[in-house]
Amino acid sequence: MTVAAAAQTPPAAPAIARTVVAGTKLPSLGNTPLYFRAVSVSIPPGQKISVSAPNGILYQLSGSTEIADGEAKKITAGAGALIAGGTSTSSLTAGNGRPSTLLYFLLAPKDVLDQPVAAAPATVKELYRTPAPLPGLEPGSYELNLTRVTFPPWMPSNRPHHRSGAALYYIVSGTGANTVGGTTAARGPGSLIYEPLGLVHQWGNPGSEPLTFLAFNINPEGVPAVIPETPAKP
Helix, strand or coil, X not given: CHHHHHHHCCCCXXXXXXXXXXXXXXXXXXXXXXXXXXXXXXXXXXXEEEECCCCEEEEEEECEEEEECCCEEEEECCCEXXXXXXXXXXXEEECCCCXXXXXXXXXXXXXXXXXXXXXXXXXXXXXXXXXXCCCCCCCCCEEEEEEEEEECCCECCCCCEEECCEEEEEEEECCEEEEECCEEEEECCCCEEEECCCCCEEEEECCCCCEEEEEEEEEECCCCCEEECCCCCC
């Protein structure tokens, strides 16, 4: 009887996979309004460029990149690296075999938002920037990270939830179902979705392929990045 009961138990649903690609703690956010910005950067094979920008995180889409910012490291497709604001200029060198294609997520004050990220021979394309400062950020310590998330196929939408800070999503592969205000929209590869503080939303994967996306997230230190249900009204 025990064996029969065990045989009838359905298999556990595949788990959601989460990997923190890179991150840092910001000890003092101050009172300066901050914006999200995302750009793509392409470097020809074997070429070297310099980047100097506020706090940001690189994500390697294809190819490979040697990064030197005091210490040398190499990132390949699916890996990332923190570019800390206020430090010396970092140099990026594409591998010799093929171009290096990266995403660069930035957290920036308005006075440097329009500064060039890199010069030739790099090709830089702006993908998104928040139209207004991130709401609800207060002086204090915050966590900034880039997390890669994979939903298994046929995953129903998760519970309504909101961010304790803010996040910018980039769909790497698959097509997600994003529900906001009772309306569900399909979000495919290359889509960028901004989730400010207080936006109640849901994500699911109705397709037969895994859904993988990146979340560039800021949240108060020690506070969960995602909070269930609707935020309390002030």
